Amino acid sequence: MRKLSTAVLGPGAVGGFIAAMLWRSGISVTCISKEETAKVISKQGIQIESVAFGNFTAHPRAVVQLDHEPDVLFITTKATTLREAMKKADPNLLAGAIIVPLLNGLEHMQILRAHYGKRVVAGSISIEVSRRGVNKVVHGTPFARVKLASDGDVPADRLEEIAKMLSNAGIEAKVLKSEAAVLWEKLVRLNAIACTTSASGHPLGFVKSDPWWRKQLEGCVHEGAAVATAEGVKTDPKTVMAQIDALPDTLTTSMQRDISAGREPELDAIAGAVIRAGARHGIACPTI
Structure with a gap:
C-alpha cells in the first residue's frame, strides 16, 4: 500500500486528533489553520491526551494557506466557520485530491461540492474530543470511528485506501454503500444527544x-429516525437508543461546550438540518 499525503483544514479538536494520529503512523500531514494556531503547532506540535492511545506529541507541518496538492484533504472545521476556512484551500490545488469532510450535519455537502466539485465524499466521525488551549487535544472515549461513502463520483478503491490508512493509524474506518447512510446514521444519534445535553446543561x-430528560432524548431519536427513514435511510429508534445507552455517562457534546463557553453553537447545522429535512417530508419535529 502506498503512503498517502494528507492535509487537515481546521486542526481543532477533531482535526488535531486526526492529524496527530496520522502523523504518529508515519503519514505526511499538513495542518491548515489561522496564523496563531499554525505558529504554535509549528513550535510545540499537537499534544494528545487519550484514554485509548496514551499521551504523545505530534509534529505535523502547519501553514496558513494550502501550498501543495495532497492525496487527501480532511475538512474538520465547525459548520459555523466552514465558508471562511475554505478560503485557505484553493480548489485549483485540489484537482486530484479526495476531500473528506468530517463535519456535523448534512448541508455542508452542498457548500463543499459547489466549491470543490465531485471529489467531495461523505464522511462522519464518532468521537469525544475537546481542545484545551491552542494545541492540546483531550480524547475521552475508548473509540474513534470514521465512516466514508461516495455515490459513484469517487471510486470505491480510493475510499478503501483512505479507510485503510485511518485504520492503520488507530482510527477505525469503514466504507458504507451510500452517502445518506454515512450522514444520517450519525446525525440521528448526535442530534438527540447534542440537543438534550445542551438544553439540560448536564452530561449524557x-x-x-x-425520567423527564430521557423522554426528551427518546422523542428526539424517534423524530430524527422518522426523518432519516423518509430520506431513504431506514432507522430503528430502539437501535439508536441502545447505541446511546452504551455511551459513557460522562460524555458531553461540542455544542454543549460551545454554549457554555459563549461560542456560536452548531444548532442550525445539527437540529436545524433535521427540522428542515422533516419539513420537506411533512414530518413535524416538536421535541427537537
Whole structure:
C-alpha cells in the first residue's frame, strides 16, 4: 500500500486528533489553520491526551494557506466557520485530491461540492474530543470511528485506501454503500444527544437517567429516525437508543461546550438540518 499525503483544514479538536494520529503512523500531514494556531503547532506540535492511545506529541507541518496538492484533504472545521476556512484551500490545488469532510450535519455537502466539485465524499466521525488551549487535544472515549461513502463520483478503491490508512493509524474506518447512510446514521444519534445535553446543561448520564430528560432524548431519536427513514435511510429508534445507552455517562457534546463557553453553537447545522429535512417530508419535529 502506498503512503498517502494528507492535509487537515481546521486542526481543532477533531482535526488535531486526526492529524496527530496520522502523523504518529508515519503519514505526511499538513495542518491548515489561522496564523496563531499554525505558529504554535509549528513550535510545540499537537499534544494528545487519550484514554485509548496514551499521551504523545505530534509534529505535523502547519501553514496558513494550502501550498501543495495532497492525496487527501480532511475538512474538520465547525459548520459555523466552514465558508471562511475554505478560503485557505484553493480548489485549483485540489484537482486530484479526495476531500473528506468530517463535519456535523448534512448541508455542508452542498457548500463543499459547489466549491470543490465531485471529489467531495461523505464522511462522519464518532468521537469525544475537546481542545484545551491552542494545541492540546483531550480524547475521552475508548473509540474513534470514521465512516466514508461516495455515490459513484469517487471510486470505491480510493475510499478503501483512505479507510485503510485511518485504520492503520488507530482510527477505525469503514466504507458504507451510500452517502445518506454515512450522514444520517450519525446525525440521528448526535442530534438527540447534542440537543438534550445542551438544553439540560448536564452530561449524557444525567439525560439517560432522569425520567423527564430521557423522554426528551427518546422523542428526539424517534423524530430524527422518522426523518432519516423518509430520506431513504431506514432507522430503528430502539437501535439508536441502545447505541446511546452504551455511551459513557460522562460524555458531553461540542455544542454543549460551545454554549457554555459563549461560542456560536452548531444548532442550525445539527437540529436545524433535521427540522428542515422533516419539513420537506411533512414530518413535524416538536421535541427537537
